[in-house]
Amino acid sequence: MPITLVNPFDETLHTRGSQASRLSSLEGKTVALLDISKPGGNIFLDRVEALLKERYRVERVIRAMKPTFTKPAPDAVIGKIIEAKADAVIEALAD
Amino acid sequence: MLEIGDQAPAFSLPRLDGRALRLGEGKHHLVVFLEADCPTCRLTIPYLNRLAATLAEHSDAIIGISQDDDRQTAELVEQMQISFPVVMDSDLKISREYDPVAVPTLFLIDARGKIIRTQTAFDKQELNDIARLMCEAFDLTPVDIADPYDGAPSSKPGCMSRHLETLTADDAPEALNLYATRAARASRIELDDAADVYEYLMQYDPLPVVPPTIERVERMLAATSFPADEVIARVPPNYGAATVEKIAANAVMAGCKPEMMSVLVPLMRAACDERFNLHGVQATTHFAAPLVIVNGPVRNRLGFACAGNVMSNIARANSSLGRALQLILTNIGGARPGEIDMSTLGNPGKFSYCIAENEEASPWEPLHVEMGLRRDQSAVTLFAAEPPRGVSEHNARRGETVLRAISRMLATSWTYRFCIGIEAIVLLCPEHVKTLDGDGFTKQSIREWLFHNTGIPKKEYRDDGEGTQYTQFYKEAIIEGEPCYLKFPDPSAIKIVVAGGTAGKFSAVISSWAAGPRGSQMVTYPV
Known part of the structure; x- marks a missing residue:
C-alpha cells in the first residue's frame, strides 16, 4: 500500500547566485586576501601575497581579517573588500 | 524612526486582559517595542524586569508594546515573567508612527511627552544609563540593572521591526526572507510499495526513524497551540525554515510523544539564538555537538531521566528530544556530515545528546536558576559540547x-x-x-x-x-x-x-x- 508522508526536509526556496566572472589574468589586478583569523593564516597569506606580486604581477593586494573564525564574515569585513574594488578574493581557511 | 526631541505620539492599546492602556503625560515613560520570537528582546526583558522591580509602584512607567497577537504575547509574558504592562499593537499602527528600525527599541519619554533618549537592540551600558535616568525621574536611588559579568554579551543586534517586514500576499516568496514569520506548509510525499521508505527518510541521517505520516504529524500539531506554518526559527547554516509542522514531522521521526512539542519550540529558538552560534557549531571540524540540559518541573512531567545512566539509553524523553534536535539540524539546517558538517572525528552525541539535572540530589541552585530563571520554571540549556x-x-x-x-x-x-x-x-x-x-x-x-x-x-x-x-x-x-x-x-x-x-x-x-x-x-x- 502506498504511504503518504509529511516532507520532513527543508523546502525553503533559496535563490541561486550566479558565479562571478573569471579573470583571464591577474596582471595589474587588485586581490583581497581574507584571513579568517586561524593561527598561522598570516604566514600563509604573507607568502601568497609575495607570490602574487612576484609571479603574477598583481598590482595591489589588500588584507582583511574576520574577527573570529567561528562565524561568517561580518558586513564590515566584506564591505572593506568591496570598497577596495578587489577583482579577486583569496581566503585563508585553515590553521 | 522618531528621534530625541520629537513629540511621542499618544496611544491607547489593549492589554492582554482587554483593558486599554493609554500613554499619558505627567510622568516619565519607557516605551519598549518587542517581538515574541526575537532573541534580543528575550535577552533584554529580564533587565527591564529588574528596572520594574526598582521602580516598584512606578513600574507601570515601563510599557512594552508587543508586535504580536494575543497568543504569542501571552506566551512571551508568561515565559519571561514580564512584570511591567504589555500592550498589543497587532495591526502595527503605533509601530509605524514610532517607526523603530529594529526590536527591541526603547523610547524614553519625559513628563511633557518629549522623547529624550532612544536605544535600539541590546546594550548593557545604554540600559544602565536609561535605568539611571528613570530612577532620577522618580527620585529613586539609581541602580545598575545590567552587570557586565553576568554571562550575557555586552551588546547584541536586534531583529527587524515587524512593520518593516516585507512579506505580504504580493511579495514573491522565492527569496529567503529571514524575518518572515510564516512559511509554506510542508509538501506531501507519496511513496509506492516499491519505494524504500527508510532509504528516503534516512538520506541525511542514517539511523532508522518513525515514518512521519500525516496522522502522526497531526497528533503532534494537535498538542501545540502554534499554527503549523509559523516559523519558529531559521536553522543555520542553510537557514531552512523550522516551521511548527517541520518540527513536528522530525519529532515524529525521532519518536517523540506529542507533548514534547512544548519543549521543542523553545529548544529550537535557543538553538538558533545568535549567542549559541549554531552556524559555527555545525560546521566546525571539532567534536562539538549541541548538548541539551533540561531543568525544572518538565523533567518529571515528560519523564526526563536525570539519575542513573543519564547520558545513555535510559528514557524515551531524553533520547527522543536529543534525536529530534539532531534531525532538525540535519534535515532543516542542512549540516550534513561529509558536506557542511566536516567534523574530523564527530561525536556520538550527534545521534542524541540530552540530559536533565538531578535537582532532587542537589543541595544547590539548579542550572536554570543560575542562568536567571525561577526554580519552578522549566528550561532547556544548550552547550556546544565535546x-x-x-x-x-x-x-x-x-x-x-x-x-x-x-x-x-x-x-x-x-x-x-x-x-x-x-x-x-x-x-x-x-x-x-x-x-x-x-x-x-x-x-x-x-x-x-x-x-x-x-x-x-x-x-x-x-x-x-x-x-x-x-x-x-x-x-x-x-x-x-x-x-x-x-x-x-x-x-x-x-x-x-x-x-x-x-x-x-x-x-x-x-x-x-x-x-x-x-x-x-x-x-x-x-x-
Missing part, C-alpha cells in the same frame, strides 16, 4: 580531594596547554555532591576552587605547539608550589550540573567548543 570524559574518585574523604581529581581532567580540556576561549561543564554525581556539600562547598565555591587550582605547569611550555603561542594572555598562579598558567580565564567558564545515579563515585567533564562571544555561548530558554 563527548563526556569520566572522573573516578572512590577514595576521597574530603571535597577538595574530589575537586583535585576533577581539576586534572579539566586541565586537558581542548588540549593540555590551551588556556583561553574554552569552558567546561562539570557533571557531578550525587555521591561526590554529598562529599562536597558535607565540606560546605556550593556551586560557586566549587567553581572558584577549580578556577584557582586548575593550571598547566609553565615547564610544559618549553617547546612549541597548540596553546604555547598565547601565553601572554594567560593568567599565572602558583599551584601546589608549581608556577602554572591558569586553565580558565574566569570561574564562570566552569559550569556545575548535578546528574547521575546514587551509586558510584563517577563524575564527568564535558568540555566546550570555542566559547564566549567569539565562539558559542551557553543559552537557557524557558519552556
Whole structure:
C-alpha cells in the first residue's frame, strides 16, 4: 500500500547566485586576501601575497581579517573588500 | 524612526486582559517595542524586569508594546515573567508612527511627552544609563540593572521591526526572507510499495526513524497551540525554515510523544539564538555537538531521566528530544556530515545528546536558576559540547580531594596547554555532591576552587605547539608550589550540573567548543 508522508526536509526556496566572472589574468589586478583569523593564516597569506606580486604581477593586494573564525564574515569585513574594488578574493581557511 | 526631541505620539492599546492602556503625560515613560520570537528582546526583558522591580509602584512607567497577537504575547509574558504592562499593537499602527528600525527599541519619554533618549537592540551600558535616568525621574536611588559579568554579551543586534517586514500576499516568496514569520506548509510525499521508505527518510541521517505520516504529524500539531506554518526559527547554516509542522514531522521521526512539542519550540529558538552560534557549531571540524540540559518541573512531567545512566539509553524523553534536535539540524539546517558538517572525528552525541539535572540530589541552585530563571520554571540549556570524559574518585574523604581529581581532567580540556576561549561543564554525581556539600562547598565555591587550582605547569611550555603561542594572555598562579598558567580565564567558564545515579563515585567533564562571544555561548530558554 502506498504511504503518504509529511516532507520532513527543508523546502525553503533559496535563490541561486550566479558565479562571478573569471579573470583571464591577474596582471595589474587588485586581490583581497581574507584571513579568517586561524593561527598561522598570516604566514600563509604573507607568502601568497609575495607570490602574487612576484609571479603574477598583481598590482595591489589588500588584507582583511574576520574577527573570529567561528562565524561568517561580518558586513564590515566584506564591505572593506568591496570598497577596495578587489577583482579577486583569496581566503585563508585553515590553521 | 522618531528621534530625541520629537513629540511621542499618544496611544491607547489593549492589554492582554482587554483593558486599554493609554500613554499619558505627567510622568516619565519607557516605551519598549518587542517581538515574541526575537532573541534580543528575550535577552533584554529580564533587565527591564529588574528596572520594574526598582521602580516598584512606578513600574507601570515601563510599557512594552508587543508586535504580536494575543497568543504569542501571552506566551512571551508568561515565559519571561514580564512584570511591567504589555500592550498589543497587532495591526502595527503605533509601530509605524514610532517607526523603530529594529526590536527591541526603547523610547524614553519625559513628563511633557518629549522623547529624550532612544536605544535600539541590546546594550548593557545604554540600559544602565536609561535605568539611571528613570530612577532620577522618580527620585529613586539609581541602580545598575545590567552587570557586565553576568554571562550575557555586552551588546547584541536586534531583529527587524515587524512593520518593516516585507512579506505580504504580493511579495514573491522565492527569496529567503529571514524575518518572515510564516512559511509554506510542508509538501506531501507519496511513496509506492516499491519505494524504500527508510532509504528516503534516512538520506541525511542514517539511523532508522518513525515514518512521519500525516496522522502522526497531526497528533503532534494537535498538542501545540502554534499554527503549523509559523516559523519558529531559521536553522543555520542553510537557514531552512523550522516551521511548527517541520518540527513536528522530525519529532515524529525521532519518536517523540506529542507533548514534547512544548519543549521543542523553545529548544529550537535557543538553538538558533545568535549567542549559541549554531552556524559555527555545525560546521566546525571539532567534536562539538549541541548538548541539551533540561531543568525544572518538565523533567518529571515528560519523564526526563536525570539519575542513573543519564547520558545513555535510559528514557524515551531524553533520547527522543536529543534525536529530534539532531534531525532538525540535519534535515532543516542542512549540516550534513561529509558536506557542511566536516567534523574530523564527530561525536556520538550527534545521534542524541540530552540530559536533565538531578535537582532532587542537589543541595544547590539548579542550572536554570543560575542562568536567571525561577526554580519552578522549566528550561532547556544548550552547550556546544565535546563527548563526556569520566572522573573516578572512590577514595576521597574530603571535597577538595574530589575537586583535585576533577581539576586534572579539566586541565586537558581542548588540549593540555590551551588556556583561553574554552569552558567546561562539570557533571557531578550525587555521591561526590554529598562529599562536597558535607565540606560546605556550593556551586560557586566549587567553581572558584577549580578556577584557582586548575593550571598547566609553565615547564610544559618549553617547546612549541597548540596553546604555547598565547601565553601572554594567560593568567599565572602558583599551584601546589608549581608556577602554572591558569586553565580558565574566569570561574564562570566552569559550569556545575548535578546528574547521575546514587551509586558510584563517577563524575564527568564535558568540555566546550570555542566559547564566549567569539565562539558559542551557553543559552537557557524557558519552556
